[in-house]
Amino acid sequence: MASIVNKHYVFFFFSLLILHTFSTNVHSKTLDKNKPCKRFVLYYHDILFNGTNTANATSAAATNSTNLGNFNFGKIVVFDDPMTKDDHLLSPPVARAQGFYFYDMKDEFNAWFSYTLIFNSTEHKGTINIMGADMIAEETRDLSVVGGTGDFFMTRGIATFRGETIQGFSYFRLRMDIKLYECY
Ligand SMILES: *[C@@H]1O[C@H](CO)[C@@H](O)[C@H](O)[C@H]1NC(C)=O
Ligand SMILES: *[C@@H]1O[C@H](CO)[C@@H](O)[C@H](O)[C@H]1NC(C)=O
Ligand SMILES: *[C@@H]1O[C@H](CO)[C@@H](O)[C@H](O)[C@H]1NC(C)=O
Ligand SMILES: *[C@@H]1O[C@H](CO)[C@@H](O)[C@H](O)[C@H]1NC(C)=O
Numbered sequence: 001m002a003s004i005v006n007k008h009y010v011f012f013f014f015s016l017l018i019l020h021t022f023s024t025n026v027h028s029k030t031l032d033k034n035k036p037c038k039r040f041v042l043y044y045h046d047i048l049f050n051g052t053n054t055a056n057a058t059s060a061a062a063t064n065s066t067n068l069g070n071f072n073f074g075k076i077v078v079f080d081d082p083m084t085k086d087d088h089l090l091s092p093p094v095a096r097a098q099g100f101y102f103y104d105m106k107d108e109f110n111a112w113f114s115y116t117l118i119f120n121s122t123e124h125k126g127t128i129n130i131m132g133a134d135m136i137a138e139e140t141r142d143l144s145v146v147g148g149t150g151d152f153f154m155t156r157g158i159a160t161f162r163g164e165t166i167q168g169f170s171y172f173r174l175r176m177d178i179k180l181y182e183c184y
Helices: 004-026
Strands: 038-047 059-061 076-084 094-104 109-121 126-133 140-150 156-167 171-182
Touching: 126 156, 126 171, 140 171
Parallel strands: none
Antiparallel strands: 038 076, 038 171, 059 076, 076 094, 094 109, 109 126, 126 140, 140 156, 156 171
């Protein structure tokens, strides 16, 4: 009886040891937050369609807000927005941001974004996919870069948003600081 208990105990002990070695190996790749392998800052310009500004609008509400609270809960906006290198709306776009955001809090303005940055220039060709919560009241917020294609094959990282200007519901601009930690 004693030897069976011992055997089990020894087996259990070695299993733990193996598990520990395995998990430390998996996590041994440390990432330094301050050392992305690629980093760039781009500005996102969103001009909401208001029924008449067809030539100028880059986004449109696809659903109306619900009556749950006063903060547009449930409203979905689909966008195809220009991304520029500086904060001027009329600067030549270096990429498009295509995707959507929706408002998801009943007691304050809060959004959730999911979109693709599409690059098609001599400088970059490829896509970067970004998603996450945009807690509008925070000065900056981090969204996840969940993948990429082309020049950004299999990338991952963080996109830090900062609200730059909001003109009611007709125009807003976000500064996006994109830090990639996996580059192939
Ligand atoms: C829509 O936006 C355009 C351009 O900003 C403005 O001239 C127009 O008056 C707006 N229309 C409505 C219905 O608010
Ligand atoms: C959205 O709701 C507003 C306010 O109730 C209404 O004026 C507008 O027509 C609605 N828009 C759509 C597309 O249903
Ligand atoms: C990328 O740009 C080239 C040259 O302007 C154009 O021919 C091509 O259709 C574009 N591709 C996409 C996916 O937009
Ligand atoms: C387009 O929208 C921007 C942002 O609201 C505004 O500054 C600009 O005057 C608009 N242009 C036209 C032609 O409505």
